[in-house]
Amino acid sequence: MNKREQILNLLEEYPELVRKAALLRYELRRPSTLSPSDMIDAMNFRRGLGEVPAAGSLSNKTMYIALNYREKAEQANRELLDEIVGRLAPLERRLERLEHYVSLLSPRMAKVLRLYYFEERLWDEIASELGISVRSAQKLRSGAVDKLVEMYDFIEREL
Numbered sequence: 001m002n003k004r005e006q007i008l009n010l011l012e013e014y015p016e017l018v019r020k021a022a023l024l025r026y027e028l029r030r031p032s033t034l035s036p037s038d039m040i041d042a043m044n045f046r047r048g049l050g051e052v053p054a055a056g057s058l059s060n061k062t063m064y065i066a067l068n069y070r071e072k073a074e075q076a077n078r079e080l081l082d083e084i085v086g087r088l089a090p091l092e093r094r095l096e097r098l099e100h101y102v103s104l105l106s107p108r109m110a111k112v113l114r115l116y117y118f119e120e121r122l123w124d125e126i127a128s129e130l131g132i133s134v135r136s137a138q139k140l141r142s143g144a145v146d147k148l149v150e151m152y153d154f155i156e157r158e159l
Contacts (some may be wrong), residue, residue, distance in 0.1 A: 007148050010098060013118040018094055024088040031084070033077040101151045102144075109144035112137055
């Protein structure tokens, strides 16, 4: 896949990438984890449903298992958060880079790309909003993609 195709693919994937980043940010703020007390309660095998354990009814072995399981649960929760961050960080870098590069284009080129790819608007709507023909809007898009290819190529050559 050449650079132009990569840029077009990135632009076309933009709305889906934004949705995925939003999902990951939500999971990072509100992870689905088990609390340590939930784990300890689950390990109290001797209690029947709805029964309250009598004082001192937990054996040392049960408590050891519960505490060990608690540590494992905390480790699993940390690993889950690390995995979310590991997926979110590169995704946000890709999105921020693309958004920044688009902001460096001429205002009309940037607007065409934002409307077409970011907002998923139709060519008729874009042309009407800009007061130009559909063909002119498509030419602006093509020129904007060429400029993005130049920007990405420049950075890859220089870094």
